[in-house]
Amino acid sequence: MNKILSKLEKRTSNRPLVDNKLALLTIIGFWLFYALIVSLRSAVMDFPQQGELAMRRFTVTAVGIILTWMLYLFLRLFDRKAINERISAAFIGAIPCAILIAVFNYWVFNIYDPVSLFDDPQKYQELTKKARELFGVTKGQEIAEIAISRYFFIISWALMFIALSYSKEVRLAERRISRLAQAAKDSELRSLRYQVNPHFLFNTLNSLSALVMRGDKQSAEAMIMNLSTFYRHSLSNDPLDEVPLGEEVELQKLYLAIEKVRYPDRLICHFDIEDGLIDLRVPGLILQPLIENAIKYGVSNTRRPVTISVRAFTDNGFAKIIISDDGEQQPAHQNDEQKRQSNGIGLANVRDRLEVRFGPDANMTYGPMENGGYQVILSIALYKNNLLPN
Helix, strand or coil: CHHHHHHHHHHHHCCCCCCHHHHHHHHHHHHHHHHHHHHHHHHHCCCCCHHHHHHHHHHHHHHHHHHHHHHHHHHHCCCCCCHHHHHHHHHHHHHHHHHHHHHHHHHHHHHCCHHHHCCCHHHHHHHHHHHHHHHCCCHHHHHHHHHHHHHHHHHHHHHHHHHHHHHHHHHHHHHHHHHHHHHHHHHHHHHHHHHHHHHHHHHHHHHHHHHHHHCCHHHHHHHHHHHHHHHHHHCCCCCCCEEEHHHHHHHHHHHHHHHHHHCCCCEEEEEEECHHHCCCEEECCCCHHHHHHHHHHHHCCCCCCEEEEEEEEEECCEEEEEEEECCCCCCCHHHHHHHHHHCCCCHHHHHHHHHHHHHHHEEEEEEECCCCCEEEEEEEEHHHHCCCCC
16 A cells, blocks of 8 residues: 555656646736736727837736746745645745836836837926826835735736645545555455455365365365366456356356265255346356355255255346355254354455445345245346446
């Protein structure tokens, strides 16, 4: 789990939360909006020399875009920092940008050839002189007034940038959590699957040892061949892979053939799988612990033939898979049932694997039947397997 987390962090740690292209587009968009609003104001006020004003305004806009881009590069240094640090950086970083823009704006419109902006240059000079005398405004105060207005404009863009970067960080965190959850789910599925094969091998080797001790070489050889075939098929699949129900049933037939060597006169097998469910995707070896339980608590507890039945059919949008045996209930049948339910490799394993894979779209019920025997019913929503539309 730690390795997966490390890989995910390395992938995203060097990437900007807001890529350069998007940042540039937002900066250009903000400044073009500014230029449009000021141009509309100029037209409404019917200022003279609209063409000259537009050219100078375009120059100020270009410089504003460059300075805001530099602010963006500065704010990138605070990517993945605490949100209060990002906001503080934005408010501080916007100050020099606003001052530089204000100085350049004042130079363009007031120092660089100001008289060419008016039809009567002499009248412009007189009006400017009177305005300064009347209001007592110095050049420094004019620049400060422009800087304050530009500061609020730039900080608006900076806060929008922080909102974009924060939302991107949230999405990355959600994606990271989702991947970690999937990794945990895969790990749990592998763990549950690996519980099955060793348990089955232990039982089979015990049975094989008994046959060898009895000197039943023919039965022992048959069991070894079936065991080899069983493991060749079961181990060829990844523990996370799902298999068609038809394939799972064939594998269980191999397992029952192994057990039939132990109980040649007492074990009867019956399979009834609806044709439409042959391709139903189920977790590999999902039936194995249930059939093992039927052998352990049904066949081994009786001295007469016992039928183990596996049926699968559709019912109201669900696939129903029923594993049952008609073994006789012993006098202490309640203890037998409790043993079945407490079997960590049996019912609990199957229930956990269904829950991990399908969540609320699958369930399992189990218990003794009225006429004797025991059954387990698996229900799986068909639309999850693309056999019916959702």
